[in-house]
Amino acid sequence: MILPGQNEPLECCEEREVHTDVLQEVRDALPDDELLYDLAELFKVFGDSTRIKILYALFEAEMCVCDIANLLGLTQSAISHQLRTLKANKLVRARREGKTVYYSLADQHVRSIVGQGMEHVME
Amino acid sequence: MILPGQNEPLECCEEREVHTDVLQEVRDALPDDELLYDLAELFKVFGDSTRIKILYALFEAEMCVCDIANLLGLTQSAISHQLRTLKANKLVRARREGKTVYYSLADQHVRSIVGQGMEHVME
DNA sequence: CAAACATATGAGCAACTGTTCATATGTTCA
C-alpha cells in the first residue's frame, strides 16, 4: 500500500485506496470541531474595525465608555454593545469607579494577536 | 493645565479642558483608519470556522480543492469560494498541476496568528 | 427620595456573509 509522507501532495479527487487514508490522517490532526469553532469566534471579534479601534485605544490608556464613543464618533450605545462583546470574549475587562466604568485590556495576549495581524497587513 | 500620564484613567464624559486634550493624544496614537480597517478585514478572514478548518488542514499538507471539500463535508464550490478569499488575503497560495490545483499556506505568519488565537481560546 | 449622569440592554432594520445551484473556464487524453 502506498503511504505518502506528511508533506507530499495528497492524491486527488477520483476514488482510490490511498486517497481516503491520507484524508483520514489530516482529519485526525485537526483539532475538535468545537475548538475550531471557538477559535473562529475569537477572530470574528477582532474582525470589526470598531472593535479593533477600541482595542487600539485601550493599548494607550484605560478609558471609559463615553470617552471611547467620543473618540470614535459613535453612540455610547454602540460602544457599550461592542465592549460587551469584547468582555464576553475576555479581551477586555471592566472596572467600575462610581458612575463611570473604565475598560482596559484583559491581558497581553490581545496585544500580540493584534500585533501579529498588523505585521501581516503592513507587509 | 492638568496633563495626566499615559496610563492614568482619562477624565470622563462631562466637558472639561483636560478631556479633549487627552482624547486627542489617544487619537494621535491610533494608526490610520484605513490601516485599522485592513487589519479588521484580515481578522474577518480568520473569523469563519470553514476557513479556519481549511488553514488547519493546510498546516498538515498541501491539498487540492476536492480533497478539502471531502475533508470538511462541503461542496467543491463552497471550498473554492473560501480559498479565493484566503488567497486574496495572501494567507494561501495556489499551484496548478494539470487539472488539479494544490493550495498551501502562503507563509508562516498565518501559523503564528492562528497559534496565538488558539492559545487564547484554550486558556 | 428625586434628579442627573454613566452605562447597559432590547428591538428593529439595513448591510453583509456563507452556502448552494447552475454554469463557465481550463486541462488532459483518447
Next chain:
DNA sequence: TGAACATATGAACAGTTGCTCATATGTTTG
C-alpha cells in the same frame, strides 16, 4: 476535437451582524 474531470464564478437566498433608538439599571449628590 470532444469527452471527462478539476476548479472557478455568478446569482440568489437564509442567517448573521452592527448600528440606532428608546428605555432600563446602577450610582452619586442635593
